[in-house]
Amino acid sequence: MEKKEAYQILGLSEGASKEQIQKKYNVLIKRYRMSSSDSGEKSPEIDMERVDMAYNLLMGYIVEEPSESRPYKPNPILQKMGVDEKKAKNFLYYYKFHIIGAIILVILAVFFIKDVVFRVPSDLDAAFVGEIYYSDTELFKQNVMSKMPELREMSIDAAIFAEGMDAQMEYAMNMKTVVLFGGGTVDIFLLDKASYEKFGSQGAFENLDNIAGKLKIDEEKSKDLLLKTEEDPEEHLYGIDVSDSKLLKESGIIGERIIAAIRVNAKHHENALRMLELLLE
Incomplete structure (x- = not known):
């Protein structure tokens, strides 16, 4: 999903603020729950799975997928390892600061051990x-x-x-x-x-x-x-x-x-x- 499509799903104009995105998302959730509780079945008018995806993309919680019009080749290494590339990208995006911190700690540990052993x-x-x-x-x-x-x-x-x-x-x-x-x-x-x-x-x-x-x-x-x-x-x-x-x-x-x-x-x-x-x- 791209951001342009996400804005359309939520019924917002491109460039809407996060506050506007949050308010519209809350309205859609409320409308979905009300229509579902009345009929006892999921509302056919609102696809909450796509609404959730659009909301998460625009709020920055997941990574925008590449456009289908652009050539895209799946990562062969991840495929061989049986890793879901989409989930991997989202994980790296969400935990990037934790990963950077862990890398810094490893580097410090290496220098400390090297200093103790060879100095x-x-x-x-x-x-x-x-x-x-x-x-x-x-x-x-x-x-x-x-x-x-x-x-x-x-x-x-x-x-x-x-x-x-x-x-x-x-x-x-x-x-x-x-x-x-x-x-x-x-x-x-x-x-x-x-x-x-x-x-x-x-x-x-x-x-x-x-x-x-x-x-x-x-x-x-x-x-x-x-x-x-x-x-x-x-x-x-x-x-x-x-x-x-x-x-x-x-x-x-x-x-x-x-x-x-x-x-x-x-x-x-x-x-x-x-x-x-x-x-x-």
């Missing part, structure tokens, strides 16, 4: 999460390693969010965030405040109360970073504001507010602590 063992793993912006993490890596010559290798990952981000990309970044926190390999996180509060309240970060004095943390500036966790009802400091870090600025990393937090039971704890000190210089 050189790292002495420090860092990750950016949230609304934090940069042009290239390689400069940040070089700057950190130049100040920490004891590092043989450092890895940097990210799950970056931005206002107005495409829904599928946002979904992919959410999935990547789950991987970063669930994988257990990241030693130190650099997060926006919203992400810090979300994961900090879940107990993802190390309590920094004992080293705050040594690091000369401004208690007044850090007051709003005190958090309660699911396991500890008392407030503690789990992150430090490093928004004004010289190291970050030299590396071209910016954000409205950037919080550094060390992961609970970080594998390279001493190196993570040393990087935290560098960020505060």
Whole structure:
């Protein structure tokens, strides 16, 4: 069925709005039910199967079939597989965003597995999460390693969010965030405040109360970073504001507010602590 025929079936002029289509469809359903209930049989005046098809086509729920006047050859591969081509096209049209999301997840999983299997063992793993912006993490890596010559290798990952981000990309970044926190390999996180509060309240970060004095943390500036966790009802400091870090600025990393937090039971704890000190210089 083509759109021109669909408009004719519903008795509408071409280009009718979706609101007009919906109203006319409701009228036809009501008329069909009334005539059917009076006679006890299906109304011969209204072919509801064709009405439904026309309605679904004009509302965008199914794909327009090619015109009979145009040459059309069925897909031989789908025929051999016994797949209904029409249903397959409608399925792809309706679930296209779900399929795109699944493809993105598969790609992320492949890169993650490849990274775990083939990468050189790292002495420090860092990750950016949230609304934090940069042009290239390689400069940040070089700057950190130049100040920490004891590092043989450092890895940097990210799950970056931005206002107005495409829904599928946002979904992919959410999935990547789950991987970063669930994988257990990241030693130190650099997060926006919203992400810090979300994961900090879940107990993802190390309590920094004992080293705050040594690091000369401004208690007044850090007051709003005190958090309660699911396991500890008392407030503690789990992150430090490093928004004004010289190291970050030299590396071209910016954000409205950037919080550094060390992961609970970080594998390279001493190196993570040393990087935290560098960020505060």
